Amino acid sequence: MSKIALIGFDADDTLWKSEDYFREAEATFLEIVGRYEDVSASAQALYAIQSRNIALFGYGVKGMVLSMIEAAVEFTNARISAKDIHRIVEIGKAMLDHPVELLPGISDAVRQVAESYPLVLITKGDLFHQERKVAVSGLTEVFQRIEIVSEKNEASYERLFKEFAVDPAEFLMVGNSLRSDIAPVIELGGMGIHVPYHVTWVHEHAEISAGIERFRTAHSAADIPAMIQALAESPTP
Structure with a gap:
């Protein structure tokens, strides 16, 4: 009998592309403010x-745009034009309108896992934007619950465990962010499968101690179902 009672999947950069658009937006922002000041250190700022x-x-596009506007005023000593402020707003609008591009093989992997386990989608960010992406992804029906939270930390996962009446040891999380998707779950006693994305926001970086049997790394979506099965059948630590 499987020891897994519930599986969570992250959304951005696990199911579909996201961080690529943020990096492109940042590059455009730096090009705009670069007309006023040297931007060599502006990315860190x-x-x-x-x-x-x-x-x-x-989290999300709207918060990023507001921070970009604040940064633009600060970096240019308030010399940035209204026209360029508007360009920054347009960056955000374009991001909110991006099509949802599923990552290779993830639809088949998620559907295969859903044949054996109940699934919940757990994501953070702007409510309206995340709801739209979920709705057009074509994957809504495979998830028993869609959770859009303000932060993915131990408290968020503990609320989920309580609502679903599952023990942390019976929960497995799949995601690209060690900080948000994996570390809190491992800390609570659950299982995690890290699916690295080719680019990750620095805010999501974290470290997981080596040798934890409840933690695995999948280098492609196709690896996920077999890894879940292996964890389900592994001896309880």
């Missing part, structure tokens, strides 16, 4: 402003 604002704006 922008991240500092974004990190400071997460508690106010949350």
Whole structure:
């Protein structure tokens, strides 16, 4: 009998592309402010402003755009034009309108896993934007619950365990972010499969101790079902 009672999947950069668009937006932003000042250190300064604002704006495109506007005023000593502020707003609008591009093989992998286990989608970010992406992804029906949270930390996962009446040891999380998807679950006693994406926001970096049997790394979506099965059949630590 499987020891897994519930499986969670992350959304951005696990099911579909996301961080690529943020990197492109950042590059366009730096090109705009670069007309006013040297931007050699601006990427790090922008991240500092974004990190400071997460508690106010949350994650996602809208919070990023507000931080970009604040940064643009700061970097240019308030010399940035209204036209260029508008360009920054347009960056955000374009991102919100991006099509949802599923990652290779992930649809088949998720559907295969859903044949054996109940699934929940757990993502963070702007509510309206995330709801739209989920709705057009074509995967809505495979998930028993869609959870859009302000932060993915131990408290968020503990609420999920309570709602689904599952023990942490019976839960497995699949995602690209060690910080948000894997580390909190491992810390609570659950299982995690890290699916690295080719680019990850620095805010999501973390370390997982080597040798933890409850933690695996999948280098492609096709590896996920077999890894889940292996974890389900592995001896309880």
